[in-house]
Amino acid sequence: MSPRGAAPRRGTSSKGSTKILVLSGPNLDRLGTREPHIYGSTTLPQLHEGLAHAAAELGASVDCRQSNHEGELVTWLGRAGDDGFAGRLLNTGAYTHTSYALHDAIKACGLPVVEVHISNPEAREAFRHVSLIAAACIAKVAGFGPDSYRTALEALLRRLNQSR
Ligand code: CA2
Numbered sequence: 001m002s003p004r005g006a007a008p009r010r011g012t013s014s015k016g017s018t019k020i021l022v023l024s025g026p027n028l029d030r031l032g033t034r035e036p037h038i039y040g041s042t043t044l045p046q047l048h049e050g051l052a053h054a055a056a057e058l059g060a061s062v063d064c065r066q067s068n069h070e071g072e073l074v075t076w077l078g079r080a081g082d083d084g085f086a087g088r089l090l091n092t093g094a095y096t097h098t099s100y101a102l103h104d105a106i107k108a109c110g111l112p113v114v115e116v117h118i119s120n121p122e123a124r125e126a127f128r129h130v131s132l133i134a135a136a137c138i139a140k141v142a143g144f145g146p147d148s149y150r151t152a153l154e155a156l157l158r159r160l161n162q163s164r
């Protein structure tokens with residue numbers, strides 16, 4: 001715990017827990033409504049709630065956001081360091097396969113980012129086999145359904161705790 005009156009360590013809340021930003025990209029707000037054989041039947045609010053519980057059990061907290069707009073995701077990534085996050089989980093949806101802007105935003109921020117996918121894009125259509133963000137991320141978790149997010153959160157927190 002920080003001494004009384006001292007500023008919290010970078011990436012931790014005032015209560016001392018590690019703060020993780022969780023971003024989901026285009027169409028993921030429709031999770032649980034279509035294609036359950038690919039994406040499962042969990043909705044995004046349910047996924048976010050489960051992640052918040054998992055984070056609390058691990059002494060961390062999550063701020064989960066979704067946007068259908070590339071520029072908004074870029075802005076959130078760019079502010080993540082100043083906003084006091086220690087790391088980020090990122091499911092950029094179909095922008096994964098198209099966006100150099102997101103690649104640059106991940107690199108510029110300097111915080112560890114884990115690429116997350118519900119499905120396994122490499123086992124699907126050819127256009128999903130390329131990730132333009134993978135080279136800017138520290139790791140990737142894909143193919144475990146909605147559990148990919150939780151698995152990525154646990155691994156990222158372990159990595160952050162090792163480097164403290
Ligand atoms: O597997 C993933 O998490 C993806 O990022 C999901 C993206 C897809 O474009 C990526 O290749 C892989 C698509 C998200 C669309 O999700 C929907 C789910 C249910 C209903 C409509 C959209």
